[in-house]
Amino acid sequence: MTRNMAVIALLVAALAAPVAAAEAPPLLGFTPAAAEEQAALERRFDDRLSADNLRAWAKHITSRPHHVGSPWGKATAEWIAEQFRSWGYETRTETFEVLFPTPTERSVELLEPRTFTAGLSEPPLPEDATSGQGDEQLPIYNAYSIDGDVTGELVYVNYGVPQDYDELERRGIDVRGRIVIARYGGSWRGIKPKVAAEKGAIGCLIYSDPRGDGYFEGDPYPEGGYRPAEGAQRGSVADMPLYPGDPLTPGVGATADAERLSLEDAETLTKIPVLPLSAADARPLLGALGGPVAPASWRGALPFTYHLGPGPAAVRVRLAFDWSRAPAYDVIAVLKGAERPDEWIIRGNHHDAWVNGATDPVAGMVTLLEEARVIGELAREGFRPKRTLVFAAWDAEEPGLLGSVEWAERHAAELRDKAVAYVNSDSNGRGFLSMGGSHTLQRFMNQVARDVEDPRHAVSAAERVRALAMVEGDADERERALNGTELRLSALGSGSDYTPFLQHLGVASLNVAFGGEGQYGQYHSIYDSFDHYVRFMDPDFAYGVALARVGGRTVLRLAQAELLPFEFTAFAETVSRYVEEVEALADELRQETDAQNRLLELGAFALVAPPGETRVDPPRRDPVPHLNLAPLHNAVVRLRAAADGYDRAVRDAGPGAPAEARRRADALLLHAERALTRPEGLPGRPWFRHFVYAPGLYTGYGVKTLPVVREAIEQRQWDRVDAGVAATAAVLEAFAGEVEKASAALGDAAE
């Protein structure tokens, strides 16, 4: 520790003091004596972590492409199972048969005003040892696009989200019967073809603009780590916000004998053919567009003027797929709990990749393996977890979270009964710790972040995140950071394997990774390789070790706690903020609507239309009614009271309470998150059952908190707001009831 750092540590300690002293015990869920034991355990855990293992395993797994259904994918699953077994875990591989289309035909031709045929391939590079494995690489494509052969004029639709079509409509541009080209970014990719099809387009191309992760951001690979001109982003375009997992078996595990939908009835397949393009392939297409110049915020970094079309560029897109099923191998390793075998702490990361997948998923996968190895070693030396540890290596995450979803669906009843928490990772790189998840674990995760040191700086991972907020955050973030306030967990939307646990089953979940200091232009390309990783992501695997410390502490503390370390004031504060947000959203929408209607009456839009260009007035909208959000406010009041009551109960009895009281409290705490779900699910998408966190119908990965209320407002479905408010408030009240019961369980003991 340098001198300056020591000063900082003192200052930081001083800043953090009020929180630490008044609110957070040294270790949530532990008595002081048990906390000391736990600290010793964590020291032993830390000492055994090896960056060399991470490197060797990453090199091994990334040595060949290992997507679901591939030979190396199967070999990887077997190798992982072998490792778990060798470390003493009760290990099994569960196999699901999942729909996994692979392309048999891919063609994009520019027909007018000149001809060009897209190359649709990423060249091998001498600097990248695995980039030449063309025989085993999945080609550039979007999984769950339908087959098609479409020809039409091209229209540039920016990110392809609903607001972008509003802009096009204002310019009199209609995509019906046309093919759209959208750039990656601005939403999860699957939203782009979904909205395009809703608007009447017949095909959808999604390209990587250099503005996003190419030369605009930094030197392209192999000079730097950003996407080269020919690099393209594979990825799923299934309608995941409807349901993730195997498109043919919604709600049930895709075992060999599961009942399956026909392809025609699989609602999550796209309605139109979709294909991703590299910047190099997109450039002649975009460069051939005429029509109005694109709005300033739509322009990327290609060296020409971005036009919207339609045409004169005309394009033919042909796509055909082999619609076979592939086996997905989930590897499950269990270390049974000594005291509470039926309370499960689940730690997961997927093992399948789009190609070699060094960053996504291997950097996360090897971290999980190292955590498991060291815990296995500790177990051989006599350590037995109190609760059961389950390590999971999922297959088929990339096409749509299939491995985790099918497993969670298959074991739904048991998981609802036993799962304490699910801890996910998916990738990793150097930089700042990001933590998302259930806010009932926010305080707990702050202690984890406090206790893991950053590998490059002699401060905790939490302090680095605070420093980032101080230097780059807005006024509120800076102020919070300077006050040493708890780091907020981000709310989880979707895009990784926590989704079935959190949003389908109601299991409190977490997602952790380091990042932000890598050069990330390799995403879902053949260049996400070992060679790339060790140059641009985490050269010495130091942040891999740091992530293992985070993951290891998280599962070990959850496993060993005398009382499960859930805490509810942070959750209540968070929900309260969400309620304020939806209220502000309605108010803003009301003001915007009124202002726009007034401008329409005044004819102001026509008066600013540029000469020689079409401008259609935006539609007049009904005024936004005043909404009754009182049930949500009332629920928040009860939630706050319940949370404070639980805090008091913990202070009075807590980890030192009699075993039976703690057991009863734990049983309630373990199931508390379930109370935030309803069996009938969200309106229109019953698979998603969580009423606080959901992926946005029109954002995809992007989260919508209090989704039923928020999306009804966003979509101006005023007649659905009351029911949404009632359902959400009921869920929050039920949750508060569970917290009150947990307090009572401890309180009885304290008396």
Place this chain on the structure above:
Amino acid sequence: MTRNMAVIALLVAALAAPVAAAEAPPLLGFTPAAAEEQAALERRFDDRLSADNLRAWAKHITSRPHHVGSPWGKATAEWIAEQFRSWGYETRTETFEVLFPTPTERSVELLEPRTFTAGLSEPPLPEDATSGQGDEQLPIYNAYSIDGDVTGELVYVNYGVPQDYDELERRGIDVRGRIVIARYGGSWRGIKPKVAAEKGAIGCLIYSDPRGDGYFEGDPYPEGGYRPAEGAQRGSVADMPLYPGDPLTPGVGATADAERLSLEDAETLTKIPVLPLSAADARPLLGALGGPVAPASWRGALPFTYHLGPGPAAVRVRLAFDWSRAPAYDVIAVLKGAERPDEWIIRGNHHDAWVNGATDPVAGMVTLLEEARVIGELAREGFRPKRTLVFAAWDAEEPGLLGSVEWAERHAAELRDKAVAYVNSDSNGRGFLSMGGSHTLQRFMNQVARDVEDPRHAVSAAERVRALAMVEGDADERERALNGTELRLSALGSGSDYTPFLQHLGVASLNVAFGGEGQYGQYHSIYDSFDHYVRFMDPDFAYGVALARVGGRTVLRLAQAELLPFEFTAFAETVSRYVEEVEALADELRQETDAQNRLLELGAFALVAPPGETRVDPPRRDPVPHLNLAPLHNAVVRLRAAADGYDRAVRDAGPGAPAEARRRADALLLHAERALTRPEGLPGRPWFRHFVYAPGLYTGYGVKTLPVVREAIEQRQWDRVDAGVAATAAVLEAFAGEVEKASAALGDAAE
């Protein structure tokens, strides 16, 4: 008028009603009867305006390059004088001998890591009839760069403003002994070499990034109107914020026998050699830079990763100039006033161009000529202005406002005595009316904008500006526009010929132009041609006619008013806003300084430094003291009272007051703006004497209002604030005193 437009007109009238009724008489300075006469005059004026004249004259003047000292420049001055004479004006040409360097050697070579020699020329285009006049075109260069032959590593400095160097310092990059390359934009061009030299650079290149006015903005010429890759921006780099005009004769007219500084003593020449580059010439240089990747906001639209350097790019820049003097021909045309010959209304536009100059200055120049022609015609039919009209066609504006400055300096005493107002234009194009100037004329100009119809829409020019604010403005602008509040005049900085009148002599000044709907990538290039203008700027010269209506109304109303139409409540409100701004500036600076110092103590900057890159902590700064701005607040109180008093006096007596009272009031009103100046000028730059409006020392064209106070705060010169506040407050109090006297002059009459 379409039906919708009629509805709007009604609504707008309703919205504007309170202002119109309570505050603004139908025509400021006129009794109702005189207002009717004036309206009739303006109708006759309007009827005679001819777009065909504008077109024919523009075609004539732009037919050859006509920079100062060129044969066609001389011919143009002679032709203009001939026109004025033929319309009945008392016309004279005043000649000044001004320093006007032209290049004898220009060379930019990339020496490392590969070689490249910049072409430094703009190719002729078949679509542009005058683009091939290479023999008469001024080459691409920056006027008043010194000679030099420098070799050094290259550093990219973004816009080259002081904050950009702060960013470089944070990355440990020093420009001493190096050559900087800055992009156009972000400040007036002359600031870039000034700051570069202050920081120790030995040379400065300024290039046109396609992000600024090239293909990023729209299709390049000749397909569209934006800057082609080889297009470059000529322009002056003299230190104009110190003093504009002939560098050798500050403060006095550059007549043949004027006393002159030696070249070595001319402070406004650059300290280092400077040359502009096209994007095509800059591309190999920028592409050869290594070092850190440029911050995101620094990146332009060239298709590579922007690096900062220094090096490996090494560059040699050689520049030599012929430092001869050139004759500058100002054409002055006078129509003597019948009643008040010694009250002058001056209308000016420059006639010299960098090359053919269709937009800049010809579009403005021909408008002025058409105004003069029609007024001449009216005069032949018997109209005689009450006050004297002076039309001026300035030479040598482009190198640094030389024609107007030398004339104003030469006639300073007479102008201080007689000038009522100076009305400037400089260029024109289709779009929205922009108006800048003395806020004592704000209400007056609102009536002008109210009374000129937009050529493309059946609403007034003012309503179009309001519509723009409604649709694209921020919340405050939208609200003001919806309420029909007076349009604000922008404060004038510098960059055109109003500067000597407003800021040196204290003559109330205005600057008017239409614009915002052209495609403006031709600025200061050979492509600013007639062919470009009629395709992309104002094809039918309809906005030229509209500007003539604005200019004509402005001078005719000023000339004919029974009482000069100055008004002071808008001025008081404006100054009050400026005082609030400087107060807020100090507060923000204080908060920022405190926050940064705290982050420095915490070591936060080091904790977010990207791996492998240098980061130097920003410097610790002394806390910002609390400043005594009370004298300014007190001055504003008096100003408001004086303005209200004058309003009452006008209401009570006003345009209908006895002639002698009006004459006395006018004499005070005419000189009121002089009270905002002090003979000793601003600290460090005595040529600039106006204490409300000045060009920024580090922004150039960009205005700094209340400059002595604002710049002392910006530059953290706390010990200069008190004196600045005192001087500014004294000036404002003196001004209020003049307004009080004017009220008294009218009030005496009313009694």
